[in-house]
Amino acid sequence: MGMLPPDEDRGPHLVAMFWTYTSIAAAMTGLRFYARLQIRAVGLDDWMMLATVILFAIATSFVTYMASIGGSRHVYYLTMEQTLRAVKFSWISQPWAIFCFATGKASVAFLTLRFIGRNTFWRKWILYYIIVTIFIANGLGCIITFVQCDPPRALWTPDIPAKCWDPSVQLHYNYFLSAYNIAADIVLAILPATFISGLNLRREKKIALCVLLSLGFVAAIFSGLKVRYLDKLGARTDFTWNAYDIQVWTGAEAFVMMVCGNVPPLQVLWDRYVTHKLDSSWSRTPLKYHSNGSNGNYSGSEKSGPSRHLNSSNSSQKGPSHTQVVAASYDAALPRYPGQIYATTNVEVHGHAVNRDFV
Numbered sequence: 135m136g137m138l139p140p141d142e143d144r145g146p147h148l149v150a151m152f153w154t155y156t157s158i159a160a161a162m163t164g165l166r167f168y169a170r171l172q173i174r175a176v177g178l179d180d181w182m183m184l185a186t187v188i189l190f191a192i193a194t195s196f197v198t199y200m201a202s203i204g205g206s207r208h209v210y211y212l213t214m215e216q217t218l219r220a221v222k223f224s225w226i227s228q229p230w231a232i233f234c235f236a237t238g239k240a241s242v243a244f245l246t247l248r249f250i251g252r253n254t255f256w257r258k259w260i261l262y263y264i265i266v267t268i269f270i271a272n273g274l275g276c277i278i279t280f281v282q283c284d285p286p287r288a289l290w291t292p293d294i295p296a297k298c299w300d301p302s303v304q305l306h307y308n309y310f311l312s313a314y315n316i317a318a319d320i321v322l323a324i325l326p327a328t329f330i331s332g333l334n335l336r337r338e339k340k341i342a343l344c345v346l347l348s349l350g351f352v353a354a355i356f357s358g359l360k361v362r363y364l365d366k367l368g369a370r371t372d373f374t375w376n377a378y379d380i381q382v383w384t385g386a387e388a389f390v391m392m393v394c395g396n397v398p399p400l401q402v403l404w405d406r407y408v409t410h411k412l413d414s415s416w417s418r419t420p421l422k423y424h425s426n427g428s429n430g431n432y433s434g435s436e437k438s439g440p441s442r443h444l445n446s447s448n449s450s451q452k453g454p455s456h457t458q459v460v461a462a463s464y465d466a467a468l469p470r471y472p473g474q475i476y477a478t479t480n481v482e483v484h485g486h487a488v489n490r491d492f493v
Contacts, residue, residue, distance in 0.1 A: 141211045144378055145201030151382065152194040155389035156187070162396040163187045169402045172416045177248065182241035183395055189234035190388050196227035197381065208375045220374050222290035224381075229276035231384050235315055236272035238391045240265045242322050242350060245398060249347070254329060261325070264318050275311045278304055305364065312361050319354035319391075323347075346401065349394035356387040 163183055170176045197205075204212045205220035212220065243261045250257050280286040282304055288296030326347035330340050360383035366376040406412040 138210050139208055139375075141207065143204070143207050145204070145206035148206050148378065148381060148385075149198050149201050152197050152385050155385055155392075156191050156194045159187050159190065159389060159392040159396070162393065162400065165403060166396050166399045169399060169406075172406075173402060177244065179241045179244035179248070180399070182237045182244060183392070186234045186238040186241060186388075186392055186395075189230050189237065190392070193227050193230035193234065194385075196223050196230065197385075200224050200227065205374050206378050209372045212374065217374070218290055222287075224374065224377050225279065225289050227381075228279050231388060232272050232275045232279070232311075234388055235391065236269045238388070238395055239268050239315070239318050239322065242395050243268075245395070246322065246326060246347060249326070250329060257325060257329065260321065264321060268315070268318055271311055271314050275307065278307055308364050309361070312357055312364065316354045316357045319350040319357060323350035323354070346398040349397060352394055353387065353391040356383070356390045359383060360387050 166183065167176065167180060170180055200206075200220050200223040203220050203223075204216045205224055209217050243265045247258065247261055250261075280289070282301075283289050283296050283298040285294075285296060288294055288298060327344055330344045330347070333340065333343075335343070360380070363379040363383055366380055402412065402416075406416065
């Protein structure tokens with residue numbers, strides 16, 4: 135027998151990393167719900183992201199317990215009882231981490247659906263297809279984790295009679311699942327560019343909105359980095375040590391997905407507390423008018439926003455007026471919610487007096 139590797143415990147690092155990820159993701163999701171509740175706009179994308187954080191927190195709890203009993207050390211330095219329990223909770227933690235990718239990507243898809251108009255039939259069906267198939271693909275990944283052995287506890291109890299698939303079955307499916315998750319991230323990142331370019335927005339607003347909705351590219355990169363470690367799932371010797379890298383990259387991938395999925399809805403907090411485009415009632419800051427003279431011409435300005443212009447001729451005449459309001463802003467790209475009143479950041483009002491004799 136050759137020389138044994140040094141007895142190194144990577145558990146504390148793994149636990150610290152997972153709980154840091156969980157804390158940041160939970161804080162961002164909490165801020166997301168705070169922002170959405172303020173504008174009365176909580177939707178399916180928010181609930182899906184909440185489910186993602188909960189699933190990841192459960193996986194983090196299992197990883198914490200697994201690490202506490204030596205689940206990140208070489209198996210050669212563990213007792214038989216420690217080995218069985220560490221391997222058991224390593225397997226149990228996997229489905230929670232796998233399925234959080236389904237809910238996380240579904241959250242991004244539902245968020246994109248908020249921005250799509252009624253006439254974009256093919257885009258809607260692409261998004262619905264991604265939502266359904268991503269649940270099926272990741273759900274099968276969870277099922278395969280345990281049905282590969284009959285009974286399932288043979289995964290962590292090797293000395294009992296059992297029928298198990300070849301480890302390559304799960305390995306090959308995980309390659310497929312990773313490829314499909316990467317493809318979904320790329321499609322969800324590219325799709326917004328196909329309709330944002332046609333919105334009636336200034337160029338900088340289009341770019342900002344496109345960047346926010348295309349952060350999935352970052353998640354796709356981390357998914358690609360994880361693939362190189364998938365082959366270690368097929369290793370059944372020194373499992374506690376070999377599973378460490380895949381656990382690290384799975385946690386990192388899930389964290390990036392949750393952060394990127396939470397950033398776009400937090401823009402309303404940026405507008406409220408940083409740029410002050412929103413007032414304390416969470417509506418666009420009101421117009422403030424000042425007179426340019428006795429001819430009835432007024433100009434308006436808004437804090438941290440574009441200027442407004444109100445031009446009224448013959449305003450001293452009595453009688454009703456006919457008013458035309460021309461409005462356009464990046465708010466037009468935001469989702470519409472029943473019962474809400476929407477403001478705009480660019481307003482022009484042109485009025486002229488109407489002769490009472492014709493009314």
